[in-house]
Amino acid sequence: MTTTSASNAGFAHGRALRPSSKVLPEHARGHNRSLVLQTLYRSGRRSRADIARETGLTRVTVSALVADLIADGLVVELGQREETRPGKPATLLDLDRSAFVIVGLDLSEHSTFSGALLDLDGTISARAEVALAGSTGEAAVEKVVALAQQLVDQATVPILGIGVGSPGVVDLGGVVLSAPNLGWNGMPLQSILNARFGVPVLVANDANAAVLAEHSFGGADSDAMLIKIGHGVGAGLLLGGTPLFGSRFAAGEIGHVVVGTDGGAVCACGKRGCLETWLSIPNLIERLEEEGDAARTAVLREAGERLGIALAPVVGALDLSEVILAGPTELLDGPLAAATVETLRNRTMAEFHGSVTLRMTTLGQDIVLRGAAVMVLSGQLGVS
Amino acid sequence: MTTTSASNAGFAHGRALRPSSKVLPEHARGHNRSLVLQTLYRSGRRSRADIARETGLTRVTVSALVADLIADGLVVELGQREETRPGKPATLLDLDRSAFVIVGLDLSEHSTFSGALLDLDGTISARAEVALAGSTGEAAVEKVVALAQQLVDQATVPILGIGVGSPGVVDLGGVVLSAPNLGWNGMPLQSILNARFGVPVLVANDANAAVLAEHSFGGADSDAMLIKIGHGVGAGLLLGGTPLFGSRFAAGEIGHVVVGTDGGAVCACGKRGCLETWLSIPNLIERLEEEGDAARTAVLREAGERLGIALAPVVGALDLSEVILAGPTELLDGPLAAATVETLRNRTMAEFHGSVTLRMTTLGQDIVLRGAAVMVLSGQLGVS
Numbered sequence: 001m002t003t004t005s006a007s008n009a010g011f012a013h014g015r016a017l018r019p020s021s022k023v024l025p026e027h028a029r030g031h032n033r034s035l036v037l038q039t040l041y042r043s044g045r046r047s048r049a050d051i052a053r054e055t056g057l058t059r060v061t062v063s064a065l066v067a068d069l070i071a072d073g074l075v076v077e078l079g080q081r082e083e084t085r086p087g088k089p090a091t092l093l094d095l096d097r098s099a100f101v102i103v104g105l106d107l108s109e110h111s112t113f114s115g116a117l118l119d120l121d122g123t124i125s126a127r128a129e130v131a132l133a134g135s136t137g138e139a140a141v142e143k144v145v146a147l148a149q150q151l152v153d154q155a156t157v158p159i160l161g162i163g164v165g166s167p168g169v170v171d172l173g174g175v176v177l178s179a180p181n182l183g184w185n186g187m188p189l190q191s192i193l194n195a196r197f198g199v200p201v202l203v204a205n206d207a208n209a210a211v212l213a214e215h216s217f218g219g220a221d222s223d224a225m226l227i228k229i230g231h232g233v234g235a236g237l238l239l240g241g242t243p244l245f246g247s248r249f250a251a252g253e254i255g256h257v258v259v260g261t262d263g264g265a266v267c268a269c270g271k272r273g274c275l276e277t278w279l280s281i282p283n284l285i286e287r288l289e290e291e292g293d294a295a296r297t298a299v300l301r302e303a304g305e306r307l308g309i310a311l312a313p314v315v316g317a318l319d320l321s322e323v324i325l326a327g328p329t330e331l332l333d334g335p336l337a338a339a340t341v342e343t344l345r346n347r348t349m350a351e352f353h354g355s356v357t358l359r360m361t362t363l364g365q366d367i368v369l370r371g372a373a374v375m376v377l378s379g380q381l382g383v384s
Numbered sequence: 385m386t387t388t389s390a391s392n393a394g395f396a397h398g399r400a401l402r403p404s405s406k407v408l409p410e411h412a413r414g415h416n417r418s419l420v421l422q423t424l425y426r427s428g429r430r431s432r433a434d435i436a437r438e439t440g441l442t443r444v445t446v447s448a449l450v451a452d453l454i455a456d457g458l459v460v461e462l463g464q465r466e467e468t469r470p471g472k473p474a475t476l477l478d479l480d481r482s483a484f485v486i487v488g489l490d491l492s493e494h495s496t497f498s499g500a501l502l503d504l505d506g507t508i509s510a511r512a513e514v515a516l517a518g519s520t521g522e523a524a525v526e527k528v529v530a531l532a533q534q535l536v537d538q539a540t541v542p543i544l545g546i547g548v549g550s551p552g553v554v555d556l557g558g559v560v561l562s563a564p565n566l567g568w569n570g571m572p573l574q575s576i577l578n579a580r581f582g583v584p585v586l587v588a589n590d591a592n593a594a595v596l597a598e599h600s601f602g603g604a605d606s607d608a609m610l611i612k613i614g615h616g617v618g619a620g621l622l623l624g625g626t627p628l629f630g631s632r633f634a635a636g637e638i639g640h641v642v643v644g645t646d647g648g649a650v651c652a653c654g655k656r657g658c659l660e661t662w663l664s665i666p667n668l669i670e671r672l673e674e675e676g677d678a679a680r681t682a683v684l685r686e687a688g689e690r691l692g693i694a695l696a697p698v699v700g701a702l703d704l705s706e707v708i709l710a711g712p713t714e715l716l717d718g719p720l721a722a723a724t725v726e727t728l729r730n731r732t733m734a735e736f737h738g739s740v741t742l743r744m745t746t747l748g749q750d751i752v753l754r755g756a757a758v759m760v761l762s763g764q765l766g767v768s
Contacts (some may be wrong), residue, residue: 028412141664162524223631225701235701239623246703247607250733258731259699261644261693309434309645310697316641317609317619317698347642349634349653351562 029065031056034382036065037074040095041120041383045078046089050081066093073099073158074381097121100160103151104372107142107166108206110181110231115147116366117155118373120381122217124366127152136183144189145149145196152197161200161380162193163372165209167232171249174203181231202375207252208243209371210326210361211236216374216384218362221322226361227307229256229327233276239318255280259310278306284331297335304336315356316348326361333360413449416441418766420449421458424479425504425767429462431474450477454632457483457542458765481505484544485718487535489528489757491550492590494565494615495705499531500750501539502757504765506601508750510538520567528573536581545584545764546577549593551616555633558587565615569705586759591636592627594710594745595620600758600768602746605706609698610745611638611691613711617660623702639664643694662690668715681719693728699740700732710745717744 035055040046043236046054052062069075076096080089083281097120105115110132117126130143148162166189168179174183174190190203211226215238220226222241228234235246235252244251253274256269264273265283287299311323323344325332342356350357361367378384419439424430430438436446453459460480464473481504489499492517501510512534514527532546550573552563556573560566573589595610599622604610606625612618619636621628629633639660640653648657649667661667671683695707707728709716725742732740745751762768 148397164408221631237701239628244623244702247605247705248703251703252701253733254697254700256733257697261646313638313641313694313697314701316638317621317636318702319632319635321631321638346655349640351638368686 010311030382032061033065033068035358036062037070037095037381038383040075040093041381044094045092046094047081047092049090051093060374068205095120099157101125101155102160102373102376103148103155103162104369104376105147105162105164106206106368106372107144107164107182108228108230108368109318113143113147115151116369117151118370120160120377122213122370122373122377124369126151128154136181137187140182140184141189141192145193148197150191157195159199159200161367161376162197163209163375164189164193164203165368165372166203167205167206167234169248169250170203170205170208171252172245174201176203177249200376202372202379204243204372204375205234205236205249205252206368206371207236208245209235209236209375210237211371212243212365212374212378212384213363213367214324214326214361215241217370217379218324218367220324223313223318223320224322224324225313225320226319226324226326229279229325229332230281233279237318248344254310254314256309259306275306275310278303281328281331300331300335301339304339305343307336308340310348311340312344312347314345321354321356323358324361325358326363326367328362329364387542391609399754403729414766416510417449417453420446420453420481421765422767424459424477425765428478429476430478431465431476433474435477479504483541485509485539486544486757487532487539487546488753488759488760489531489546489548490590490752490756491528491548491566492614492752497527497531498753499535500753501535502754504544504761506754506757506761509664510535512538515766520565521571524566525573525576528618529577532577534579543581543583544584545586545760546581547593547759548573548577548585548587548589549590549752549756551590551618553632553637554587554589556629556674558585560587563635572723584764586756586763588627588756588759589618589620589636589723590752590755591618591620591710592629592704593620593759594631594751595622595708595755596758596762596768597747597751597755598708598710598745599625600761601754602708602751607702607704608706608708609695609704610708610710611695613663613709613716614665614754617663621702638694638698641694643690659690659694661689665712665715684715684719685723688723689727691720692724692731696728697729699728705740707740707742709742710747710751713744713748726756 036051039051039054048062048066052059066075075093075095078092078094081092083089102118104118107113112129112131114129116124118124128147130141130147135143166176168381169177171177175191176184176187178185193201207228210228214220214226224238226236234253235254237252256274258271258273259275260273264270265277267277268272284303288296293301325337337358344356363370374384410763420435421437423438432450436443450459458480459477462476462478465476467473484657486500486502491497496515498513498514500508502508512531513533516527522602549745550560553561555561558569560573562569572654574585577585582762590695591612594612598610608622610620619638621636632670640658642655642657643659649661650656651658651661672680675683721742728740747754
């Protein structure tokens, strides 16, 4: 198992075997190893013969791959299955889900960085957080390091890797190209953490991490868009099970798209009527306080309508079947979500997009932490 | 070479080797065969040693693959290269670009189906067309068959396949799920043509065909959106070099997305302010005639602004770097295109999307025919 290299291999996985490069025997071997791991990860308690049947690989290939995986500490023998037929009973195998732990970090909250230790199933076994206290630049990076250190110190088994969901625009090498609130411009966070901790590190945009979590643990389709609404508004897009990054790694940056043709409030970016002026949580709370309880539903519906107006061309162009919202349930679920989906349906082709669904994430506030774990699982083991 | 099966293999190519299926030796072989063909297709006049060096395959593998390709009639030996160094001169190889011909059909025009014979470079060697004369349903299919027959009759070398760009929503099996103007609902056009002509047939949406042509022959990025403006308005999206089809094969159906929040004309679909009410060529011409020459620039700019308003969320969400327009140059190029790109830039994040470019296709009216040829090249040879 690779335990020192840091790369966004997980994201590239679906695109690793393209016609532009030759297929080497080691590609096939790595691919087939992931296939065995994936089978055990999804199903558990399988014999070598079961795995061969389910993957289509030969018994000989499966046995050789399993021997390596046992030697790496990733797979364990559970004992023999009770057989109803005569003959030697099969030995059952499973992924050793407690053999490694993953450090997940969520840097998307405005005042606090939070982190967790997660097992290979994405279950959280320990938590930690640090107050940001207005830190920016290198000082904010030191807060990240301190948070990771707290979690590393708590780990009692080897660390498979560190996954980080960061606000802003993040390239495929884990460099945060732009995160204005943190004062990061070209901050090589992945390399810094890799050098400090000596384990694989994967840094991605928080909404991209969130959509991966929703796909692995929340039942999202392999074509889905997750809208993360907090201090800012961003989207994570999964197309054919692969996250979309965009030509400058800025895919999903919809918070500063102008919505409608009837004006709107002036945005921090200088434009008028950006999606965030209607929908960011601070703006939404401010508007709710200004307008009072009587207008609560109207304010929430208006924000939902603006989200629907912004999303309609995206749903139409991509033919998405599912949109997922992540953020404060008490604000998003209810009139806001209802107005969003109504607006979406009213502004696209009923024949094809009338069945688009919109729902809240089922993963609550841990969605970025769990997405960060998926990045490590996918990058290091090829499973998710 | 497969010459009887019909499938959209070309579109699936980039996704053929995913972790969900094992890598068999024949996958690697097919993949490496495409790699050799692709090298010759792009560069031409290469020796076996050149190909080995450029692909990273061994000399032995390349020689075996080349022998098969020569036997299939796809590759020819050109004679020996003049060598400056001592030793046996290398034999140069090339794709035999005139060994096969492709039939391309464009069904996207309102009153005429047009078709062409194209060589493996996408060069058109013969043309044909049939007047639609109001035909719909089975009668319109018979027009397609008659057009294909005219072209097949003109071919003097074997036909590699038939590619068809159709209006409407087309699934991956070449069934036209919905093309209202032609009265097609679930029309299995690909199977019908395959049964009639006994060669591989690939049917896809016209805008999807067009974006493939622009990528192969027009210099488009591997992340690009092509907007095809004619009787209707549709988009073809290429992400990572792969066309996007969407959850119900309706990706790119943006013509009936409502634009803006200030009303607009009533659309044929019943909604008000759909993109097509501003931008379809019949609507645009009608508005130009109503308003007179003095208002020509204003009318064209307004249509361009509406296109920019509709595209801004898509450019933001996907972080596209390039948008390409296809349609009547005299209407689209100039004030309309200028207003579109200005609007796009004004309504997205300057930092990331300010450099988005917009241009007319360089392929003119033949874009769908040439895209249909790319589908066949990609599906049958794995080259494009």
